[in-house]
Amino acid sequence: MRLPTRESSPHTATRIGTWLGIAFGLCFVTGVLSHYVQHPPGWFTWPTRPVGLYRITQGVHVTSGVAAIPLLLAKLWTVYPKLFTRPLVKSVPHAVERGSILVLVGASFFELVTGLFNATQNYPWQFFFPPAHYAVAWIAVGALLVHIAVKLPLMRTPAEEVRRGPSHPGALSRRGFLLTTGGAAAVAVLATVGATVPWLRSVSVLGTRSAALPVNRTAGAAGVSAVDPSAWRLTVGDRRFSLAELAALPQTTAELPIACVEGWSASARWTGVPVRDLLALAGVEPGDVRVESLERDGIYRASTLPALHARDPLTLLALQVDGETLPLDHGYPCRLIAPSRPGVTQTKWVTRLKVVR
Ligand SMILES: Nc1nc2c(c(=O)[nH]1)N[C@H]1C(S)=C(S)[C@@H](COP(=O)(O)O)O[C@H]1N2
Ligand SMILES: [Mo]
Numbered sequence: 275m276r277l278p279t280r281e282s283s284p285h286t287a288t289r290i291g292t293w294l295g296i297a298f299g300l301c302f303v304t305g306v307l308s309h310y311v312q313h314p315p316g317w318f319t320w321p322t323r324p325v326g327l328y329r330i331t332q333g334v335h336v337t338s339g340v341a342a343i344p345l346l347l348a349k350l351w352t353v354y355p356k357l358f359t360r361p362l363v364k365s366v367p368h369a370v371e372r373g374s375i376l377v378l379v380g381a382s383f384f385e386l387v388t389g390l391f392n393a394t395q396n397y398p399w400q401f402f403f404p405p406a407h408y409a410v411a412w413i414a415v416g417a418l419l420v421h422i423a424v425k426l427p428l429m430r431t432p433a434e435e436v437r438r439g440p441s442h443p444g445a446l447s448r449r450g451f452l453l454t455t456g457g458a459a460a461v462a463v464l465a466t467v468g469a470t471v472p473w474l475r476s477v478s479v480l481g482t483r484s485a486a487l488p489v490n491r492t493a494g495a496a497g498v499s500a501v502d503p504s505a506w507r508l509t510v511g512d513r514r515f516s517l518a519e520l521a522a523l524p525q526t527t528a529e530l531p532i533a534c535v536e537g538w539s540a541s542a543r544w545t546g547v548p549v550r551d552l553l554a555l556a557g558v559e560p561g562d563v564r565v566e567s568l569e570r571d572g573i574y575r576a577s578t579l580p581a582l583h584a585r586d587p588l589t590l591l592a593l594q595v596d597g598e599t600l601p602l603d604h605g606y607p608c609r610l611i612a613p614s615r616p617g618v619t620q621t622k623w624v625t626r627l628k629v630v631r
Contacts, residue, residue, distance in 0.1 A: 336537030344458035546592035
């Protein structure tokens with residue numbers, strides 16, 4: 275089987291480019307949302323319903339990113355010779371187009387490779403992943419917009435006019451190539467979505483977190499040693515609650531997902547005290563709430579609940595999961611679990627709630 279002659283398939287390249295553009299677009303929008311949810315600018319509000327909203331957007335982010343990998347490779351295959359046609363630069367617009375392709379290819383590879391490594395929990399680099407992944411996303415999208423603007427006339431041309439006769443004998447047909455590429459993208463999607471769609475878990479080789487409720491960072495890794503339940507206190511404003519006091523307060527039980535930025539997510543039945551009840555009992559004015567943990571210096575040792583989420587009746591300091599006392603690795607004696615929030619903000623081993631504004 276041979277791949278189609280590259281020069282003869284501008285239509286193929288445009289078709290794949292369209293799919294790639296859609297995958298990149300979905301990935302970019304959901305990625306920017308994820309960034310804003312974690313670092314909200316003043317004008318940004320993330321709703322608390324549906325409770326699985328972040329689970330959906332982040333699932334789309336990781337899935338569209340994985341789908342983009344075979345699409346990008348196929349796209350590069352179809353246009354590869356054109357990247358080296360001479361003269362390298364014909365005119366100023368041509369130079370801009372060439373430059374934008376170079377940036378686009380480089381930035382796309384960076385995003386897909388770093389994203390894939392992050393989703394599989396490998397960090398073979400020195401830089402901190404989120405800011406780099408976020409910054410380069412804007413570079414990729416800027417270059418993509420330039421590229422689309424330049425190629426718009428070609429994309430508008432009917433397929434028949436773009437086609438330049440059949441590829442040479444023995445070559446995989448254009449249709450076959452598109453089907454193969456689409457198939458590869460579909461396999462890539464199936465390999466990832468199981469991390470977030472439970473009944474697809476068995477087919478997902480990339481769904482590395484296959485346990486019913488995975489542990490992201492264990493107590494050991496976070497440097498949190500066994501907690502003495504009689505000595506432990508939760509500080510809310512000026513008030514301190516013992517574990518027994520928390521357990522004696524009215525409890526709320528809710529089915530809520532943990533949706534990690536890495537793409538895996540899992541739902542569980544959490545039981546605990548609504549954060550808003552604790553704030554009211556402590557007599558503090560509601561607002562954004564800083565949630566601090568026993569962990570000394572991990573980057574996810576604390577998080578900030580926006581006021582909207584802090585006053586939601588389903589935003590809990592959970593003492594139990596699925597009817598059992600919280601295991602230490604899941605945040606014993608209590609952990610935050612709030613609807614529609616990224617996993618990184620579901621702080622474990624909570625020790626203090628502080629209204630910050
Ligand atoms: N204190 C603390 N809480 C934390 C973390 C952490 O590193 N430290 N990791 C977060 C991340 S990234 C995720 S996805 C969830 C996972 O919760 P689980 O380990 O109970 O499944 O916990 C969050 N809570
Ligand atoms: Mo996470």
